[in-house]
Amino acid sequence: MNPHAAYLDPILTRHGRQVVNLMQILREAQEHYGWLHPDAIDYLAEQLAVPRAKIEGMASFYAFFYLEPRGKYRVLFSDNITDRMLGNVELMNRMCRNLWIEPGKTSEDGLVSVDFTSCTGMCDQGPAILVNNIPITRLTESRVDAICDLIREQVPLAQWPAEFFQVVDNIQRKDMLLTEGFVPGSALQAALARGPQGMLAEVKASGLRGRGGAGFTTAIKWESCRNAPGEVHYVVCNADEGEPGTFKDRVLLNSYADKVFEGMTLCGYVIGAKQGFLYLRGEYRYLLEHLNRVLERRRQQNLLGTGILGKPGFDFDIEIHLGAGAYVCGEESALIESLEGKRGTPRNRPPFPVTHGYLDQPTVVNNVETFAATCHIALNGGAWFAGIGTEKSTGTKIMSVSGDCARPGIYEYPFGVSVRQILEDCGATNTQAVQVSGPSGVTVSRQEFDRILGFEDIGTAGAFMVFDDSRDMFEVARNFVHFFAHESCGFCTPCRVGTSLLRNLMDKLHNGLGSPYDLAEIEKLNKLLLSMSHCGLGHTACNPVLDTIAKFRPAYDARMLHQDFTPAFDLDWSLQAARQMTGRDDSGAHLSTVEEQNP
Amino acid sequence: MSKTFTLDGKTIPFKDGQTIIQAALEAGYYIPHLCYHPEFKPHGSCKLCTVKVNGRQTASCTMLAAEGQVVESETPELNEERRALTQMLFVEGNHFCPSCEKSGDCQLQATAYHLGMMSTHYDHFFPNRPLDASHPDFLLDFNRCILCSLCVRASRDVDGKNVFALAGRGIKTRLIVNAKSGRLADTDFAATDKAASVCPVGVILPKRRGFAVPIGQRTFDKQPIDAYVDNRMVREEG
Numbered sequence: 001m002n003p004h005a006a007y008l009d010p011i012l013t014r015h016g017r018q019v020v021n022l023m024q025i026l027r028e029a030q031e032h033y034g035w036l037h038p039d040a041i042d043y044l045a046e047q048l049a050v051p052r053a054k055i056e057g058m059a060s061f062y063a064f065f066y067l068e069p070r071g072k073y074r075v076l077f078s079d080n081i082t083d084r085m086l087g088n089v090e091l092m093n094r095m096c097r098n099l100w101i102e103p104g105k106t107s108e109d110g111l112v113s114v115d116f117t118s119c120t121g122m123c124d125q126g127p128a129i130l131v132n133n134i135p136i137t138r139l140t141e142s143r144v145d146a147i148c149d150l151i152r153e154q155v156p157l158a159q160w161p162a163e164f165f166q167v168v169d170n171i172q173r174k175d176m177l178l179t180e181g182f183v184p185g186s187a188l189q190a191a192l193a194r195g196p197q198g199m200l201a202e203v204k205a206s207g208l209r210g211r212g213g214a215g216f217t218t219a220i221k222w223e224s225c226r227n228a229p230g231e232v233h234y235v236v237c238n239a240d241e242g243e244p245g246t247f248k249d250r251v252l253l254n255s256y257a258d259k260v261f262e263g264m265t266l267c268g269y270v271i272g273a274k275q276g277f278l279y280l281r282g283e284y285r286y287l288l289e290h291l292n293r294v295l296e297r298r299r300q301q302n303l304l305g306t307g308i309l310g311k312p313g314f315d316f317d318i319e320i321h322l323g324a325g326a327y328v329c330g331e332e333s334a335l336i337e338s339l340e341g342k343r344g345t346p347r348n349r350p351p352f353p354v355t356h357g358y359l360d361q362p363t364v365v366n367n368v369e370t371f372a373a374t375c376h377i378a379l380n381g382g383a384w385f386a387g388i389g390t391e392k393s394t395g396t397k398i399m400s401v402s403g404d405c406a407r408p409g410i411y412e413y414p415f416g417v418s419v420r421q422i423l424e425d426c427g428a429t430n431t432q433a434v435q436v437s438g439p440s441g442v443t444v445s446r447q448e449f450d451r452i453l454g455f456e457d458i459g460t461a462g463a464f465m466v467f468d469d470s471r472d473m474f475e476v477a478r479n480f481v482h483f484f485a486h487e488s489c490g491f492c493t494p495c496r497v498g499t500s501l502l503r504n505l506m507d508k509l510h511n512g513l514g515s516p517y518d519l520a521e522i523e524k525l526n527k528l529l530l531s532m533s534h535c536g537l538g539h540t541a542c543n544p545v546l547d548t549i550a551k552f553r554p555a556y557d558a559r560m561l562h563q564d565f566t567p568a569f570d571l572d573w574s575l576q577a578a579r580q581m582t583g584r585d586d587s588g589a590h591l592s593t594v595e596e597q598n599p
Numbered sequence: 600m601s602k603t604f605t606l607d608g609k610t611i612p613f614k615d616g617q618t619i620i621q622a623a624l625e626a627g628y629y630i631p632h633l634c635y636h637p638e639f640k641p642h643g644s645c646k647l648c649t650v651k652v653n654g655r656q657t658a659s660c661t662m663l664a665a666e667g668q669v670v671e672s673e674t675p676e677l678n679e680e681r682r683a684l685t686q687m688l689f690v691e692g693n694h695f696c697p698s699c700e701k702s703g704d705c706q707l708q709a710t711a712y713h714l715g716m717m718s719t720h721y722d723h724f725f726p727n728r729p730l731d732a733s734h735p736d737f738l739l740d741f742n743r744c745i746l747c748s749l750c751v752r753a754s755r756d757v758d759g760k761n762v763f764a765l766a767g768r769g770i771k772t773r774l775i776v777n778a779k780s781g782r783l784a785d786t787d788f789a790a791t792d793k794a795a796s797v798c799p800v801g802v803i804l805p806k807r808r809g810f811a812v813p814i815g816q817r818t819f820d821k822q823p824i825d826a827y828v829d830n831r832m833v834r835e836e837g
Contacts, residue, residue, distance in 0.1 A: 038779055053764035053777035060766040326768070343765070348643045348661040490746070490772030492644050497687035500770040501721055528683055531656050532646045568722055 004040040007032045012047055019048050020359070022341030026059055027282075027322055035066040061343040061489075063117060063325030064133065064282045071106045071113035073151045076130040080119035080244040081435075081479040082402045082465055088127040091144050092116070098148040112151050118327060118483055119244035120283045123402035123465070124170050124409045132157055133285045136164045167286070169251045170409030173425060175396040176376050176388070177256070177369065178412045184258045185303050187375035188265060192311055194378075196270045200226070203270070203374060205382025207394040212238055212330070212367035213437060213461030214536075215393075218374070221364055224354040226271040228362035235267045235276035235316075236358065236365045238335055242281055242327035243438035244483060245463030248398040249368040251410050253280075253287055256372060257294045261318055263371025265304065266378055267364055268316040276318040277358070279335050282325045291320055327487035331535050332365040334489065345491045346535040369398055369462070389415030393454035401426045403466035411464075413453070420449040422464060430469045433552070438463040439480035440540035443473070443547035474555035477548040478506040484541035495538030498529045502545065508568045509559045515566045519549065519556065604668035606650075611664075619659035619670055620648050629825035630672050631681050631710055633688075633799055634747035635660040639756060642748050645688075647681050647710065682714040690721045691770070693728065693742035694800075700809035701801030703817030707745060709824035724770070731776070733784035736806055743801045744774050750803060754794035762788045774802070 002008075011028045015021035025044065030036055036059055045052035059065040066074075077083070077092045096103055096114055106113040122128035125137040134157060136147070143164065150160055171178055191199040204219035225233060237260065241249040252260055264276045280287065295318055298304045308314040321339055323329050329338045333347035336358050357363020373395055377385050386394045393415035399422060402408045406427025413422070423431055434444045436453070437460040444451060444458070451457050467476060485503040490496040502525050505518050526542030533539050549556055572591040579589050601612040606623055613622035618641060620630050634645040643661040650659045651671040659670070671677065688694075688707060696702045731739040746765065751774075754762040762783075766775045778785035788794070795803060814820070818827075 042779060051761035051764070051777045052779065053761060053766075053775055056775060057764040057766040061768045063768075343768075348641070348658075486769065488769040490767065490769040493646050493684045493687055493745075496746075496770055496772060497691045500724070501687070501690075504722060524683070528680055532649055532680055532684065534643065534646070534658075 002039055002043040004029075004033070004037060004043050008040060008043055008047070012044075017048060019050055020341050022048070022050075022055065022058060023062075023324065023338065024321060024341075026055070026065055027324060030065060034072065035069050038067075041067075058341065058343050061326065062282075062323070065324050069106060069110055071111055072154070073112040073157075074130075074132050075112065075114045075147075075151075076117035076120075077115070078118075078120040078122060078126060078128045078130070079116040079479075079483075080123055080126070081476050082123040082245065083119070083127045084475075084479060085403065085471070086127045088139070091127055091139050091141065094141060095144050095148060098145065099151065111154070117283075117325065118242065118487060121241055121247040121250050121281075122167065123245055123247055123400065125168060126402075130283065133282065134165060135167055135283070135286055137167055165286075167250075167254070169255055171251065172401070172407055172409040173411040173413065175412040175414060177252070177259070177372050177396060177398060178410070182256070182259055182375065184262065184298065184301060185309065187259075187262050187378035188269070188303060188309055190378045191266050191269055192309060192314075196226075196272070199266065199378060200270050202377050202382035206377045206385035207382075207392075208370065208373055208377060208385065209393065209455060210367055211369035211373070211397070211461070213243070213440075213459065215455045215459050218366065218370055221354055221366070222267060222270050224352075225362045225364045228355040230355075230362040232275070232361050233268075233271050233273040234358045234361055234363040235264050235271070235273045236332075236335065236339065236353075236363055237264050237276065237278045237368055237371055238330065238332065238365055239284070239368050240279055240281045240323055240327075240330040240335060241284075241368070242330045242487075243440060243461050243463055244480070245400060245402055245435065245438045245465040246461055247400045247402075248410055248462045250284060250287070252368050252372055252398070253284070253291060257291055258298070259372040259375045260368050261294065261298060262303070263366075263374040264318060265308065265316050266374050267366070267371065269314060271362070271364055273364075274315050274317070276316060277339055278318060278320045279329070279339060280320055280322050281329075282323045285322060288320060288322065295320070326489070327483075328489040328535070328537055331537065334535070335365060336363065343489075345489050346537075367461075390452075390454045390456065392456045397453060397460065398462055399453070399460075399464045400462050401464045401466070404428060404431065404468035404471070405466045415454040416452050418450050418452050419444055419458075422453075423449065423466065426466070428466045428468070431466055432469050432471065433467045433473055433476075435465040435467070435476065435544070436463065437461050438465075439483055439544050440536070441543065443476075443544060443551060445551040472555055473548050473552035474509070474559065477544040478510055480544040481506045481541070484537065488537060488541070492532070492534035492538065494528055494532040495534065495541065498525050498533075498538070499541050501525055502529075502541065504568070506545070509556065511570070511573065512559060513561065513566045513568060513570060514556070514559045515561055517566075522549070602664075602666045604664055604666065604670055606670045607673050611670075613664040617664050619650060619652070619662050619664050619668070622664045623659065623670075623672075630659055631713065631824075632660060633706060633710060633745060634749065636749055636752075636797065639749065639752045642752070645684070645745065645747055647684055649677065649680070651677065678714055682711075682716050683720075685711050685714055685716055686718075686720045688745045689716075689719045690723045691726070692744060693723075693725065699743065699801050700804060701743070703814055703820050704812075705801055705819075706799035706824065707743075709819040712819070713824050728773070731781075731783050733782040734788065735784070736790050737783060737788065737795065738804045738806055739776070739783055740802055740804060741774060745800055746772055746774065747799060749797045749799065750774070750794045753797040754788075754792060757793040760787055760792065760794075762786045762792070762794055 101107045104115045127139040208218040209215040306315045326344045329335045329344040331346045334344040338344040353363045399411045485499040488495045488499045611626045632648040634642045641660040643658045648659045728741040750763045754760045767773045
């Protein structure tokens with residue numbers, strides 16, 4: 001009898017022993033046991049009749065699955081640039097010193113591990129960490145010390161002070177999406193009165209474009225999917241909000257979940273789908289119970305299930321699928337792979353998901369905010385919606401504002417708002433740059449603050465990170481480059497190797513060993529990533545560097561040794577390991593000072 | 600009258616459903632490639648077969664041929680980018696051709712020669728990748744893996760065994776075998792498997808045959824890789 005069968009059997013049963021649910025099975029197994037034991041993988045491989053290499057291969061793709069013990073308390077520091085600006089590195093060092101452990105390693109007694117993770121979507125209330133996947137915000141030195149005490153005393157997470165876990169919405173400016181008073185079911189009633197074709201016509205008239213960043217016209221997606229032949233159709237809501245600096249979907253799901261689920265149901269009605277999935281990023285695991293409660297209430301209200309609102313044949317339900325720490329899964333075809341319980345590798349396209357999506361069936365994948373917006377189109381009509389915003393960017397956009405400003409948080413504006421306006425509203429002063437749409441977006445410099453947000457100028461998924469004059473824009477770009485290297489899926493050569501080469505070159509500059517040759521190399525790599533990569537991750541990985549080189553060249557020049565070439569190798573630097581092993585960092589342990597003393 | 604597209608000005612016929620590389624190779628026209636193999640479903644990961652189709656770059660192993668396409672392949676620009684990708688594959692792993700028993704039969708090495716690669720250019724990563732010599736008849740040297748997944752596809756789709764799989768993510772992506780111990784000897788791998796003969800580089804090596812064919816008389820000692828057109832012919836010859 002496999003020792004892990006006792007807890008795995010109920011999990012397997014709950015998921016119908018379906019391989020397609022492998023990711024959810026692994027997540028629940030890990031939530032029970034703390035990590036994925038080799039014997040547990042054996043049992044799952046046997047029970048699901050899949051090779052164990054498939055399970056290992058899949059699990060090792062995701063940052064939040066552990067194939068080795070990672071400690072009873074697993075602490076992950078969010079490492080977005082906004083966390084850095086709030087001092088996350090110093091706080092992490094403090095925690096590691098307190099607990100007497102090294103970052104990235106599990107303590108010898110198996111009690112705790114501390115490491116970095118990509119942005120956890122708490123930029124307006126950072127520095128933030130995840131402890132066993134539950135967020136703790138507004139970290140301070142005293143909070144770090146208190147957490148260390150709780151860990152050492154092995155206090156269960158449920159008994160930690162509740163204020164540690166407080167996540168606030170921080171809504172600073174409301175427009176249609178964030179206004180209260182939405183009556184669950186009202187948008188569905190309006191859609192039923194119009195019929196599926198009529199509802200589609202309204203979405204078409206609205207000019208609504210996808211809010212995930214790419215801005216594809218929603219009606220075309222819905223119509224192509226509706227017309228695509230297939231046994232079943234699927235609706236997928238992309239809540240994998242992984243773009244650093246973006247947190248508006250978290251707020252929509254926390255306080256406006258009805259709108260999101262109702263939008264998904266509207267889509268199901270239009271395209272003839274009976275099943276929807278919400279792909280929720282692993283970092284938002286803490287929202288799962290809340291969202292499931294909303295789904296359950298909607299079932300009781302006959303807004304989900306069979307014969308919705310008494311309409312025979314209108315059957316639709318929604319299931320939540322949790323991710324496990326992989327930015328690339330925000331790409332819709334990678335998201336579908338992940339939904340199918342596989343490694344989140346973007347597919348070869350075409351075919352596109354609208355004809356060959358989940359389980360090869362026609363599938364609409366839209367962003368959280370896109371679905372929410374469709375409720376307002378159902379209620380007020382496409383023409384009304386098209387009257388808001390600009391000609392090519394209709395409706396409103398929710399911005400996640402963070403960084404150097406007095407009032408970080410959530411701001412909803414009609415499209416067409418200028419960067420300058422948002423800066424004024426959020427109380428930003430001495431601003432030198434804004435990163436719009438996250439690392440894959442655009443670095444907007446002071447000269448460009450009159451540019452507007454909208455697909456005709458700056459298209460955006462919603463991140464708005466503010467940097468004042470005190471910030472080093474080179475370090476901003478370097479943080480983003482590290483992010484892409486960490487999140488590259490590794491499928492294609494240019495992105496797998498190129499993002500790491502780019503990271504190493506930026507580190508070389510950071511170490512003061514840069515030369516004009518390196519800048520030329522960076523530009524060559526950027527060109528290669530852009531032309532050869534498999535998906536958008538590789539295509540955009542060079543954006544922050546290209547933008548900052550073009551607009552903040554002095555930040556790079558300051559790091560040059562002003563020679564044609566300087567090697568990355570540095571004798572003193574390479575003694576780092578020796579210094580660490582001997583616990584020495586005094587002047588005698590550095591070459592330059594030794595040479596000075598003994599000429 | 601069959602449908603055609605042009606490849607570097609030459610007219611290439613194709614059948615519906617064929618990819619650009621399939622049609623090109625069938626017409627005897629070489630496009631550099633490593634993860635593509637005519638007998639398997641295209642993977643599209645190495646990106647060496649990238650061509651310009653009507654001015655837009657795309658992998659020719661996954662792009663369907665279409666009537667009237669204007670395809671460019673042998674351009675200095677594309678070959679320079681292919682050379683950079685090949686250099687990336689070299690620095691990512693540990694490739695020491697002079698001491699590798701696959702030298703002369705290796706498609707990575709032959710492709711590098713074809714593209715005029717004179718150095719690895721980038722700083723090496725020097726990853727630590729242990730060997731697996733557990734199997735009585737085969738050695739796995741992961742140092743040379745280029746993650747083309749041909750062995751994964753061969754074992755899964757032809758042998759029906761799933762001996763190999765990709766694990767990890769990003770620069771830490773790696774090849775694993777289907778055993779709790781992580782050792783090839785504990786899988787159902789056999790010398791007669793398709794996966795045993797499909798590796799384009801020197802990862803999956805039969806033991807005791809390393810130098811049966813002396814250096815100088817090997818596949819690519821006789822002709823450069825473009826003369827073989829596709830890797831199916833490489834194997835027949837090699």
